[in-house]
Amino acid sequence: MRKNQLHLKLLAALLALGLVAAACGGDDEPSSAAPAPAPEPPPPAPEPPPPAPAADADGCTERYEVRYANLATFILYFRDLEAGLADFGAENCWNFSAADAAYVIEDQVAQIEDFATQGVDLIIASPGDREALVPAYEAAAAAGIPILSTGDSLRNPGLEIGFIGTDWDVEGTKQSEWMVAQMGGSGTLARIGGPGASEYVEKRKEGFEAVMAANPGIDVVFNQSANGFTQEEGLRLAQDALTANPDLDGIWADSDALALGAATAVEEAGIDHVDILISGTDGEPAVFDQIRAGGGVDMTIALRGYAWGTQTAEVAHAFLTTGSTGQDYFIQAPTIVVDATSIEGTTNDDLR
Numbered sequence: 035m036r037k038n039q040l041h042l043k044l045l046a047a048l049l050a051l052g053l054v055a056a057a058c059g060g061d062d063e064p065s066s067a068a069p070a071p072a073p074e075p076p077p078p079a080p081e082p083p084p085p086a087p088a089a090d091a092d093g094c095t096e097r098y099e100v101r102y103a104n105l106a107t108f109i110l111y112f113r114d115l116e117a118g119l120a121d122f123g124a125e126n127c128w129n130f131s132a133a134d135a136a137y138v139i140e141d142q143v144a145q146i147e148d149f150a151t152q153g154v155d156l157i158i159a160s161p162g163d164r165e166a167l168v169p170a171y172e173a174a175a176a177a178g179i180p181i182l183s184t185g186d187s188l189r190n191p192g193l194e195i196g197f198i199g200t201d202w203d204v205e206g207t208k209q210s211e212w213m214v215a216q217m218g219g220s221g222t223l224a225r226i227g228g229p230g231a232s233e234y235v236e237k238r239k240e241g242f243e244a245v246m247a248a249n250p251g252i253d254v255v256f257n258q259s260a261n262g263f264t265q266e267e268g269l270r271l272a273q274d275a276l277t278a279n280p281d282l283d284g285i286w287a288d289s290d291a292l293a294l295g296a297a298t299a300v301e302e303a304g305i306d307h308v309d310i311l312i313s314g315t316d317g318e319p320a321v322f323d324q325i326r327a328g329g330g331v332d333m334t335i336a337l338r339g340y341a342w343g344t345q346t347a348e349v350a351h352a353f354l355t356t357g358s359t360g361q362d363y364f365i366q367a368p369t370i371v372v373d374a375t376s377i378e379g380t381t382n383d384d385l386r
Contacts, residue, residue: 094127098354101149102132103142103159103170105185105232109263109291111316111339112160114386115185118343119158126351137262139163139230146170150177156350160185163231168193180353184346184367186233191363195353198346198365202234205335206241208371209313212333213284214249216311221283224256224275226296228263228288235259238288238315255279260292268295276303284311290318290334297330317372319382325374333373336385342367 087095100123107113116132123130133149135142139162149157150173157174159181161167171193174181180195187197213223225242228235246254256275260267268287276282276299285300287293293314300310307329314321317336324330345367349359359365370376370385377385 092127097127097129098156098351099152099154100128100130100350100354101152101154101157102130103146103149103157103161104132104134105142105160105162106137106263107134108136109289109316110318111337111342112185114317114339115160115343115346118340118345119347122344122347122351126347128351135162137162137229139166143167143170146181147173150174150179153177154179156354157181158346158350159183161188161232162186164189164233164236165231182346182350182353182359184342194363196349196359196361196363196365198342198349198367199233200337200367200369202237203241203244205315205369206238207245208241209238209286209315209333209335210242210245212371212373213286213311213313214245214252216332217252217284219249220251222253222255222279222281223284223286224272224279224282225254225258226268226271226275226285226287226292227257227259228292229260235288242286255282260288263289263291265291265295265298268292269299270295272296272299273302276300276305282310285313287312287314290314290316290321290331293331293334294318294320294324297324301330317385322372322377322382322385325372325377328374333371336370336372338368338370338386340386 133145
């Protein structure tokens with residue numbers, strides 16, 4: 035009996051060991067659980083940025099093709115304006131060049147049309163005629179080339195991205211009112227006007243005529259237009275005016291070159307400069323010198339061509355780099371009335 039009980043206990047122990055072994059042997063059997071998901075591939079590495087454009091010898095990574103249609107380099111104002119543009123362009127990565135029309139309107143039209151075929155980035159122009167330059171501006175617009183006007187503008191502002199200038203009516207008024215004040219509101223006056231149909235000539239004449247109409251004590255005894263803005267024309271027309279009116283009290287000229295020619299005519303006629311007033315406009319150093327000396331031309335409006343050119347270049351560069359001038363269509367340029375009082379303490383360079 036005891037032996038049987040012992041056998042039973044051994045059998046139970048063996049059965050228990052078999053169950054445990056079966057449980058542990060499951061490691062060698064295939065599992066019915068789902069396989070673990072494969073790891074996701076890493077995201078692609080970002081592409082490296084393109085290399086920065088290489089700078090040229092002047093440190094420029096981009097250059098702008100800019101052209102200037104200059105009306106007449108024989109006029110100091112336009113010559114200085116071009117110098118202001120060129121100096122700015124040299125420091126601001128422009129490929130800059132200019133064409134001189136020498137006040138031949140047909141040539142200026144052709145020059146702008148030629149610029150339009152070159153695929154330049156921007157054209158700057160000083161249009162010598164408010165109507166005749168329209169086809170040239172339209173050619174540039176058709177080629178997708180913006181034009182910025184300086185000095186003068188067209189009648190149609192829609193063809194310009196802006197106009198750096200002044201109200202020439204106001205400038206003509208300033209010069210005329212100065213003459214009236216110096217003449218004490220009475221006397222005889224000659225006007226030597228400029229040639230052509232530029233905004234400069236037309237609007238300054240409007241200012242002159244408005245002031246004269248308001249001052250009937252001033253008798254305009256001579257009123258003619260020159261064939262060009264030259265001293266020779268000023269001399270010729272002043273001689274005509276003085277021949278017909280030997281006691282002339284004043285000469286109003288549309289430019290400093292014309293005024294300098296008039297001063298020569300006065301001197302050749304043996305008239306004392308204190309007995310006749312002469313005024314011009316532009317800002318010629320020779321006129322500044324005469325004003326300081328108290329003989330010859332007595333007054334001018336300094337247009338400050340170089341400063342005007344720099345201002346024009348700044349506006350142009352804003353458009354080139356941002357697509358906008360950042361300003362209204364009309365942008366006022368600097369002008370200064372220069373006479374014996376205001377010229378004190380200044381140099382010619384100060385007025386450039």
